[in-house]
Amino acid sequence: MPPNAQDAHGSIGLPVTAAPAAAANKMDCFLTTACTPLNLQFIDVSYRVKQTERSAAAKAPPGRISSHSGAGAGGAAAAAEERTILRGVTGEARPGEVLAVLGPSGSGKSTLLSILGGRLAGRHAGTVLAGGRPPCRGVQRRTGFVAQDDVLHPHLTVRETLVFCAMLRLPRAAPAAAKAAAAEAVIAELGLAACADTVVGNAFVRGVSGGERKRVSIGHEMLVNPNLLILDEPTSGLDSTAAARLVATLSALARKGRTVVMSVHQPSSRVYRMFDSVLLLAEGSCLYFGAGRDAMDYFASVGFAPGFHVNPADFMLDLANGFAQADYNFTAEGGNVKQSLISSYNKVLAPRVKASINAGAAAEHAQTGNDGAAEAQPPAESCSGCASWAGQFTILLRRSLKERRHETFTSLRVFQIIAPALVAGAMWWRSSPLAVQDRLGLLFFVSIFWGVFASFNAVFAFPQERPVLARERASGMYALSSYFMSRMAGDLPMELALPTAFTVIVYLMAGLNPAPAAFALTLAVILSYVLVAEGLGLAVGAVMMDAKRASTLMTVIMLAYLLTGGFYVHNVPGFMVWAKYTSFTYYCYRLLIAVQYGGHLRRLLPPEAVDGEAGPGACVAALVAMFFGYRMVAYLALRRVRK
Numbered sequence: 001m002p003p004n005a006q007d008a009h010g011s012i013g014l015p016v017t018a019a020p021a022a023a024a025n026k027m028d029c030f031l032t033t034a035c036t037p038l039n040l041q042f043i044d045v046s047y048r049v050k051q052t053e054r055s056a057a058a059k060a061p062p063g064r065i066s067s068h069s070g071a072g073a074g075g076a077a078a079a080a081e082e083r084t085i086l087r088g089v090t091g092e093a094r095p096g097e098v099l100a101v102l103g104p105s106g107s108g109k110s111t112l113l114s115i116l117g118g119r120l121a122g123r124h125a126g127t128v129l130a131g132g133r134p135p136c137r138g139v140q141r142r143t144g145f146v147a148q149d150d151v152l153h154p155h156l157t158v159r160e161t162l163v164f165c166a167m168l169r170l171p172r173a174a175p176a177a178a179k180a181a182a183a184e185a186v187i188a189e190l191g192l193a194a195c196a197d198t199v200v201g202n203a204f205v206r207g208v209s210g211g212e213r214k215r216v217s218i219g220h221e222m223l224v225n226p227n228l229l230i231l232d233e234p235t236s237g238l239d240s241t242a243a244a245r246l247v248a249t250l251s252a253l254a255r256k257g258r259t260v261v262m263s264v265h266q267p268s269s270r271v272y273r274m275f276d277s278v279l280l281l282a283e284g285s286c287l288y289f290g291a292g293r294d295a296m297d298y299f300a301s302v303g304f305a306p307g308f309h310v311n312p313a314d315f316m317l318d319l320a321n322g323f324a325q326a327d328y329n330f331t332a333e334g335g336n337v338k339q340s341l342i343s344s345y346n347k348v349l350a351p352r353v354k355a356s357i358n359a360g361a362a363a364e365h366a367q368t369g370n371d372g373a374a375e376a377q378p379p380a381e382s383c384s385g386c387a388s389w390a391g392q393f394t395i396l397l398r399r400s401l402k403e404r405r406h407e408t409f410t411s412l413r414v415f416q417i418i419a420p421a422l423v424a425g426a427m428w429w430r431s432s433p434l435a436v437q438d439r440l441g442l443l444f445f446v447s448i449f450w451g452v453f454a455s456f457n458a459v460f461a462f463p464q465e466r467p468v469l470a471r472e473r474a475s476g477m478y479a480l481s482s483y484f485m486s487r488m489a490g491d492l493p494m495e496l497a498l499p500t501a502f503t504v505i506v507y508l509m510a511g512l513n514p515a516p517a518a519f520a521l522t523l524a525v526i527l528s529y530v531l532v533a534e535g536l537g538l539a540v541g542a543v544m545m546d547a548k549r550a551s552t553l554m555t556v557i558m559l560a561y562l563l564t565g566g567f568y569v570h571n572v573p574g575f576m577v578w579a580k581y582t583s584f585t586y587y588c589y590r591l592l593i594a595v596q597y598g599g600h601l602r603r604l605l606p607p608e609a610v611d612g613e614a615g616p617g618a619c620v621a622a623l624v625a626m627f628f629g630y631r632m633v634a635y636l637a638l639r640r641v642r643k
């Protein structure tokens, strides 16, 4: 028998036992009462991936099936081949229980969990049933999925992370205070009170410990009061005590009616005892599925008894790796341990497992069918489980401002702007309006400075946020449009304040056109231009979704804009004339010249600097089109971000 979860929980001193009664009560309110039991069944689940590999046929190890039947040895130089990751895996996870998926690295655990959590991008074969029917959106929303890597905002504190999550994921009908209380309850339940006000951190930002970060990830998923909680290697990187505490917590959560599925690499024997069911995988094939406590008896019955006391998990991993210690004294015939276990499983266990699961699924299907059509639909909470669009926008905006407070208006950022402004102001100190070429140089410097600054600040935004965005979108936390708009709005304060400070300094020091209208128009042009440049940076970042590639492309684009901006070359060859019309720097530069020189343009400037250039109306129209166009491209590119 698996140990009583509450006992195990208490006996190893889990923080929940020390949690204040009030917090525990809140927990009951928000995280227990509405939990509907969910039986998860998966029958004959297989998954293959296509991969292109040079000389595929020559290299193919066992288990790889060439999709080109005609390819001979040494095959085509770049042949597409299929690799089987999962081969007909069948099993079941029941409410109130923990199912552990064991297996060596690369055996397919993460792939199976992604399929069960509806997070796999590709298509798989076989059936997954939640409550007797294919998982609907409602089930997916009530599925907590904790990926192997902790994908969290590193600069938010533990409390902020969970409160924002509660605001976004709990039903909109619940008052804000109740959502905050639910977050506090999760903090108490997972023993995070001591580090609640510490930033989460990551590999680059010092924050909470690895175990605490993992618990924050779990808390993030617990907040939806999941019926089904799927965790990929939640104990990786934890010492054995921390791992046991975590699994005891998960076991206690299961006892409250949830279905918990977790993969685990190397459980200790006390952790193993907390698993109700176990699924053992080897190279995508099932070697065992059944009660954790029955596993050793099963392996003994098919000729693989260890002969002495051993941690069942260690023994099972040895088997799944095909590793048989000399002193195991196996009685089974044949040399290949893995093959022998696969065929034993297919002969002995698989028919029983499938029969029992099929019978259970049919009974469940009949029951939900008899309960009427309304029951079969996703529960109403699936739609109301998130805030309204305006609510999402406000919460995401607040979160985005908090997440980036460390980089907003920092002394470094201010220095980055004020220093060049002072240098430029000093270089062009009280410049004469008649020194036209000098002034054109200043206006072009301003254009290129803000083009580069704004676009490079924006280009990293989406590549950096991609993992969090993908995870949050996969769990249906918010609409992409609300995220996108909040991101735009969150950037505004810095985008408007810094260029304004820069313009004031340079304008006054360089003694540009003193008319208030000219100053106001210059400022308006620069601010609009910053927003357009930011749009280009966002679009390039969203399309490339890779910081290095995006910044390389951005450098090339900005260098092209520098050349085609209209300052360096006037006698452009006919076949390159079009290039300047693609450049926002060009439009900004033309507008700044128009504001400074207005009707005197023809008298003061050489004809080649005036003739054939875009007029102010065309420049404004082009900047407006670019403002919307770049943002549209960024938005459409973001729609591809999934899982």
Ligand SMILES: Nc1ncnc2c1ncn2[C@@H]1O[C@H](COP(=O)(O)OP(=O)(O)OP(=O)(O)O)[C@@H](O)[C@H]1O
Pocket (backbone or CB within 6 Å): 049, 051, 083, 085, 103, 104, 105, 106, 107, 108, 109, 110, 111, 112, 265
């Ligand atoms: N899209 C893919 N393309 C190619 N190979 C893939 C793909 N997805 C998974 N694999 C391969 O399938 C195998 C199983 O991967 P999976 O991540 O499921 O293993 P795992 O048991 O979770 O391993 P670990 O314990 O190391 O995380 C690995 O060899 C992996 O390289």
